[in-house]
Amino acid sequence: MIDLGIxxxxxIGAVALIVIGPEKLPRVARTVGTLLGKAQRYxxxxxxxxxxxxELDELKKMKETVEGAARDVESSIQTNASDFEKSWTETTGEIMGEAGGVDSNGNSIGFDLPPxxxxxxxKWRIKQGAMPQWYKARSGVRTKAQSGAARVARFRPRPTQRPNA
Structure with missing residues (x-):
């Protein structure tokens, strides 16, 4: 690069002063400064x-590596899931054969499914509807839905009016 010292x-300034002249030198210096600024910005x-x-190239490479790792994990999970399903069906088949199910004659042999x-x-709605209205009023069961703001407005104490003096 060009090595410019003091x-x-x-x-260069002295030569420019002699060649250009003192009247035009400030205008030329401003023009040169703006051109240098534009060049630096460019x-x-x-x-x-x-x-x-x-950075975009690096991110693309990183994305490809992450996608490859995700595919590897997905394939390993699928193989493990299929192995698990096979072992589950084998195990449940053995349990059904030992603990219950159907014997060779078609009779049930003690294995009951949970209810x-x-x-x-x-049925709480039916029970609530069967309750008499007078009992609901006495026990404090709300029969009408009311918003919180409406409830506050309903139970807010009324301002007392002062007699004029």
Whole structure:
């Protein structure tokens, strides 16, 4: 690169002063300064673009490695799942044969399935509807839905009016 020291810059300035003249030198210096600024910005933009493209290439490589690892994990999980399913069917088949199921004559031999799950409060709406209205009012069961703001407004104490003095 060009090595410009203080002495070389002073020499260039003196020659420019003699050649251009003192009247036009400030305008020329401003023009040269703006052109140098534009050139520096252009060089900085080019550097940033090169850096972005390099980072983009690195990210693409990283993405490919992560996708490859994900595919490997997925394939290993699928093979393990199929092995697990095979062992599960073998084990449950053995248990069904030993603990219960059907014998050679077609008779059941003691293996009962658990009952189907039922929610304990499945019929609570029917029970609530069968309760008399007077009992609901006495026990404090709310029969009408009301928002929190409406409830606050309903139970807010009323302002007392002062007598005029």
């Amino acid at each position: 002495s070389k810059i002073a020499l 060089v900085a933009d080019v550097k940033q673009e090169v850096n972005r493209s390099m 189907e799950y039922r929610h304990p409060k499945k």
